[in-house]
Amino acid sequence: MKTGFELIDVLTGYQSAAAVAAACRVGVFDALAAGARTADEVAAVAGLAAGPTGALLAALAELGLVGRDGYALTPLAERLRRGGDLEPLVRKEAFFAAVWTDLDATVRTGAPRLAPWRDRLRDEPEVARNFLAALVVLARETGPDLTALPEFAPGRRVLDVGGALGSYAVPLAAAGADVTLVDLPEVAAWARTCVPPTVRVVEADVLEVAACGAAPGSVDTVLLSHLLHDLTDAQCARVLAEARRALAPGGAVVVVEIPSDAPGTMGPLFDLMMRIETPGKARKVNELEDLLHLSGLPEVREAAYPRPVVVLIGETA
Numbered sequence: 001m002k003t004g005f006e007l008i009d010v011l012t013g014y015q016s017a018a019a020v021a022a023a024c025r026v027g028v029f030d031a032l033a034a035g036a037r038t039a040d041e042v043a044a045v046a047g048l049a050a051g052p053t054g055a056l057l058a059a060l061a062e063l064g065l066v067g068r069d070g071y072a073l074t075p076l077a078e079r080l081r082r083g084g085d086l087e088p089l090v091r092k093e094a095f096f097a098a099v100w101t102d103l104d105a106t107v108r109t110g111a112p113r114l115a116p117w118r119d120r121l122r123d124e125p126e127v128a129r130n131f132l133a134a135l136v137v138l139a140r141e142t143g144p145d146l147t148a149l150p151e152f153a154p155g156r157r158v159l160d161v162g163g164a165l166g167s168y169a170v171p172l173a174a175a176g177a178d179v180t181l182v183d184l185p186e187v188a189a190w191a192r193t194c195v196p197p198t199v200r201v202v203e204a205d206v207l208e209v210a211a212c213g214a215a216p217g218s219v220d221t222v223l224l225s226h227l228l229h230d231l232t233d234a235q236c237a238r239v240l241a242e243a244r245r246a247l248a249p250g251g252a253v254v255v256v257e258i259p260s261d262a263p264g265t266m267g268p269l270f271d272l273m274m275r276i277e278t279p280g281k282a283r284k285v286n287e288l289e290d291l292l293h294l295s296g297l298p299e300v301r302e303a304a305y306p307r308p309v310v311v312l313i314g315e316t317a
Contacts, residue, residue: 017093018097020080023065027046028048029084036069086137089134095130112275112277114277117184132165136194139167139225143256151220151221152221152223153177156178158180158219160179160180161239165191169199170195188201210242220250222243222253235280236291244296250316254312256310256311257309258282258310259288262308267282300314
């Protein structure tokens with residue numbers, strides 16, 4: 001960081017996110033659904049104060065979300081309207097932005113600022129479900145195309161552990177894999193409304209059941225996508241050992257993660273985020289490889305995907 005202005009850009013980075021989140025919440029994007037409007041017209045339609053609405057629209061124009069010649073939605077902003085496919089992502093990040101303001105408490109105590117996931121499912125089901133819906137968006141927009149891997153070829157028996165609402169199970173099944181998704185009962189109930197009948201859904205706590213909810217030796221590939229960062233080292237060891245138990249001879253465990261040594265600030269900030277939100281942490285690529293080896297997978301390799309995401313494949317032989 002070379003100049004004071006670069007530091008100011010970092011310190012005020014929250015403002016752009018807050019502007020987008022506010023525009024979603026107060027209905028600015030919905031007010032522009034019928035076409036370009038002036039700031040006063042948007043304020044009148046949405047029932048807002050004219051002055052701040054004009055300032056908000058000017059900021060959204062600078063962010064490239066609305067046009068400058070009369071405020072009109074860009075294709076990206078169309079997806080931010082109520083019910084748009086990007087709305088869950090905005091709501092997710094707005095929720096976690098508030099959690100980040102308590103980062104100093106995590107640094108002091110080492111404890112996450114959120115309740116355990118099981119408690120959040122029980123006490124804040126709407127927030128929890130929106131979080132899972134946002135993960136579907138993230139997988140679609142930024143996730144690796146796992147259908148290109150031979151481990152997920154048509155006919156392969158795939159166990160998607162902690163598969164949530166089917167972020168990867170759905171495209172893998174569409175490509176011909178024989179997919180079973182396993183997750184907690186509350187999540188599994190939601191998943192059944194989101195995935196096609198070709199995806200089997202199993203209710204299980206993978207921290208407690210053998211073979212991650214499958215019969216031992218019954219699957220060709222176990223997928224652990226963005227799960228290990230939620231877990232302690234001991235929990236990772238247990239889940240990976242049980243994933244190994246689920247594999248048939250010649251099978252593989254595929255781990256998808258953002259490592260803590262991802263390029264730039266992405267890796268360290270993701271690690272910090274995990275420590276605020278969960279008992280877990282992001283891990284370096286070599287640490288993830290070590291976990292796979294310790295679970296009884298002698299061959300570990302990295303698939304060719306661009307960072308920040310890493311895709312590791314641990315094979316039984």
